Amino acid sequence: MKLKTIFTGALTALSVAIAPVNLFAxxxxxxxxxxxxxxIADLVNRKPVEAQSLKSFLVKEEKGLAEMLRNYEVWARLNLPNYALRPDALEFTYTGNEADIVNRFLSAIRLNPNVKLKLYLHLLPIQQAGNRKTIDPAELTTLKDVSSLTHTIYVALTEGELVHPLDVLCTANDEPDYGFDLGLFEDNNTDYGKTYGFGVQPFGDPKLEYGSQAPFHMGFYHEAKLVYRFGPFLKKTYPEYRISLFKALSEYAFATGNDYWGWRxxxxxxxxxxxxxxxxxxxxLPGMSAARMIWINLKAILGFPKSKNNAVQLVSNKHSVLEQFQWLALRDAYSHYESSPIIKSLSEEPVVVPYSNEFARNVASLESVNRSRKVEKALVEFCPPLLVNDPKFEASKSKELDNLMEEIRRYKGDEAINQLTATLIEMLRSYSSNIRSYYQAIAPKG
Ligand SMILES: [Zn+2]
Incomplete structure (x- = not known):
């Protein structure tokens, strides 16, 4: 019992520090x-749909949504492992009150009630705003630091305006990073976090503006049994909840003729x-064995935290490097869109595993975990040691990270860029296959 207490304490100590900075994936x-x-021809060939505000959708569908969300809750309690029950007080019921309907809905689906959810489009580097009205990113996100959004042009839509489903889908793909899952835990110093039923934040740094969304955008489904036994907080991840809830809402919206919200x-x-x-x-901690994870934490609890702190810093730095490499590589790919091997890897039809309730856990996550050691090795081999192998260095927001491609080239030449691109392409093929599976499961017959 005592040993277990030590391990639990050790892993809990680790928990606070996992993924402290970079949580965009x-x-x-x-x-x-x-x-x-x-x-996807089935999507491209669809007719435009009318943009509809969330409030119009909710007012129109209040009764039906109340029933749909009640059914979803029953389903989630039966089918989602480690589901955090939605407290009864948050249930979305039919009241006919339009004044608070958006708030009641956001509480029922347990989203940050301050989300903006404007009608807008996220333009790609190959798209132009033309004479459409642009929107400041601060009007789209609840984050105070909007620096990650300032490279993008956003344009406003008006209610009833016709818009293509492809554009609605692409835009919506970025939106959960605009504050959806911030402040949802009871120790996040928000009023709503105290009522949402998710308990205290299981990991990620609750003091950081971005920290609290981590458990909704990460899923630790394939750790060794021993690791869960001594660190049960690692089971408290909720992407399956979001993925299944938004699938159910999308299907409801399509079934009731609210196609704009179906796509969004x-x-x-x-x-x-x-x-x-x-x-x-x-x-x-990608690439680290369960035994080592437990050992470095045991040392930490006994007063020797150096190994643990180093491991966490290195993982955080590699996470930053991979994200930055992906972003720079993708922005570059858009400058030669037609000939880019990265674009080709995403647009080629991959093998698609049919969607099921276990897909996120047993297909998408499993494949990703199985690849993690290889990705980790490639980062260590081809990136400068300062960025991936120096625990005294903080990679995020460093000038070395800003100039990542130049740093990699200087270290090991173009071959290193090619090798890392090949690794990225492997991950992107999985990404492509996963979102196609979700599309096929939900999209109504065109
Ligand atoms: Zn995310």
Whole structure:
């Protein structure tokens, strides 16, 4: 019993520090989603749909949504492992009150009630705003630090305006990173976090603006039994909840003729499924054995925290490097879109495993975990040691990370870029296959 207490304490100590900074998984999801989705003829050939505000949708569908969400809750309690029950007080019931309907809905699906959910489109580097009105990113996200969004042009839509489903889907693919899952835990100093039923934040740094979304965008489903036994908090990850909830909402919206929301909810679900193809979102310490994880934590609890702190810093740095490499590589790919091997890897039809309730866990995450050691090795081999092998260095927001491609080239030449691109392409093929599976499961017959 005593030993177990020590281990539990040790792993809990580790928990606070996992993934302290970088929690986007893939940066700018629409860059990845567009080549995949624009290659699906069934989608491209669809007719435009009318943009509809969330409030109009909710007012129109209040009764039906109340029933749908009640059924979803029953289903989730039966089918989602480690589901955090939605407290009864948050149930979405039919009241006919339009004034608070958006808030009641956001509480029922346990999203940050401050989310903006404007009608807008996220433009790709190959798209132009033309004479459409652009929107400041601060109007789209609840984050105070909007630096990650300032490279993108956003344009406003008006209610009733016709918009293509492909554009709605691509735009929605980025939206969950705009504050959906911030402040949802009871120790996040928010009013709503105290009522949502998710308990205290299981990992990620609750003091950081971005920290609290981690358990919704990461899924640790394939750790060794021993690791869960001594660190049960690692089971408290919720992407399966988001993926299944947005699937159910999307299907409801399509079935009731609210196609705009059918596509937008589908895009939200794709975001979470897409995150799981990033190995740093499916393993707490990728590439590290269970025995070593427990050992370095035992040492930490006995007063020797250096190994643990170093391991956490290195994982955090490698996570940052992979994200930055992906973002720079994708932005570059858009400058020669037609000939880019990265774009080709996303737009080529991959093998698609049919979607099921276990897909996120047993297909998407499993594949990602199985690849994590290889990804980790490639980063260590081809990136400068300062960025991936120096625990005294903080990679995020460093000038070395800003100039990552130049740093890699200087270290090991173009061959290193090619090798890392090949590794990225492997992950992107999985990403492509996963979101196609979700699409096929939900999209109504065209
Ligand atoms: Zn995410």
């Amino acid at each position: 893939w940066s700018e999801h629409p860059l990845l989603a567009y080549p995949v989705l624009s290659s 909810f589908m895009g939200w679900g794709m975001h979470y499924l897409g995150d799981l193809s990033m190995p740093y979102h499916t393993a707490p």
